[in-house]
Amino acid sequence: MASLSEAPYGGRVRAYYDAATSGYLDFLGKTFQAGVLDTGGAGPSAARYAASNLRLAARAGISPGQRVLDAGCGVGGPAIDIATTLPGLRIDGVTLSPVQAEKSRELIAAAGLQERVRIQVADYHTLPFPDATFDTVVFFESSGYSPDPLGLFREVLRVTRPGGRLYIKDVFRLARQLSAREQAELDEFNHIYVHHTRPLGELAEAAGRAGYSGVETACLDADITTRFMEEAMIGDLQEPSLTPFGEVHFRPFQVLPITFGELRARRP
Ligand SMILES: C[S@@+](CC[C@H](N)C(=O)[O-])C[C@H]1O[C@@H](n2cnc3c(N)ncnc32)[C@H](O)[C@@H]1O
Structure with missing residues (x-):
């Protein structure tokens, strides 16, 4: 059998999430996002993630009665939060x-959403x-x-109705020239998460070239907290100690050149 590093990229992403999903569930919950759109509310992380997912849905323009594709849906945490409410x-x-x-499937059945939320294994570059x-x-x-x-955007455009919307919230690379240390930390981040962290502007350009119109981007850093991801890795922030999730994911990054952002666009 080929080693993970020799396997095609999609195989490495699949292997990472097949192995890491139980740790995400145990330490982060059913939404696998590092950044929570936070309005400074109180309450347990599940409630904060649910509130964040509803804010993301509103920013995406999701409204009752729509048909929505969640591309790269994890275990369906955001889909469940959003379908429960709308x-x-x-x-x-x-x-x-x-x-x-x-x-x-277990989480969707527990939420009674089998008729409205369906998740399948597929590559978002070749959608079924x-x-x-x-x-x-x-x-x-x-x-x-x-x-x-x-x-990716050509394929996503294909499955979108005329006038339909694309919404992305993600982690991006700072667009400026990176120092050697910043680049080394980014390389390590990409290695841990099997990620391709790129500047938001590159994604916007690709969306425009694929045929989207009204492509807009914004920085979300002022509205995002990563507190829950940090707690998932090191427990109580006052008395930090690595959790099993942290043993796999934590690194003492000092200058990691990342930022949270969003992209909106429409199919003409
Ligand atoms: C950080 S998780 C985010 C999960 C989910 N959006 C959430 O908020 O909980 C990244 C997800 O992207 C999915 N993913 C990565 N590459 C993919 C691809 N080529 N096709 C479909 N899903 C993909 C992974 O399987 C994983 O579910």
Whole structure:
């Protein structure tokens, strides 16, 4: 059998999430995002993640009755939060990880959403849906796994209805020249998460070239907290000690050149 580092990239992403999903579930919960759109509320992390997912849905323009594709859906945490709140919404999710798809079925059944949320194993570069199926396509911290954004956007455009929307929230690389130390930390970050962290502007350019119109981007750093991801890795921030999730993911980064951002666009 080929070693992980020799396997094709998609195989490495699948292997990473098949192996890491139980740790995410145990230490982060059913939403696998480092950044929570936070308004400074109180309460447990599950409630804060749910509130963040609803804010993301609103920013994406998701409304009751739509058909939505969650591209890179994890175990369906955001889809469940959003479908629970918005009536008549149907969400299809795709993930590369069979372990995530299996777990999502349990979570979707527990939420009583089997008729409205469906998750399958598929690659978002080759989607198993007919042309013009979806009103909105969202990527919540999942677009950074694409080695080919232009090919990705052409495919996502194909399954979007005319006038339909694309919304992406993700981690991006700072656009400026990086120092050697920043580059080394970014390389390590990409290695840990099997990620392709790129500047938001590159993604916007690819969306425009693929045929989207009204491509807009914004920085989300002022509204994002990574506190829950930090707690998942090192427990109580006052008395830090590595959790099993942290043993795999934590590094003492000092100058990691990343930023949170969003992209919105429309199919003409
Ligand atoms: C950081 S997780 C985010 C999961 C989810 N959006 C959430 O908020 O919980 C990244 C997800 O992207 C998925 N992914 C990465 N590359 C993919 C691809 N080529 N096709 C489909 N899903 C992909 C992974 O399987 C994983 O579910």
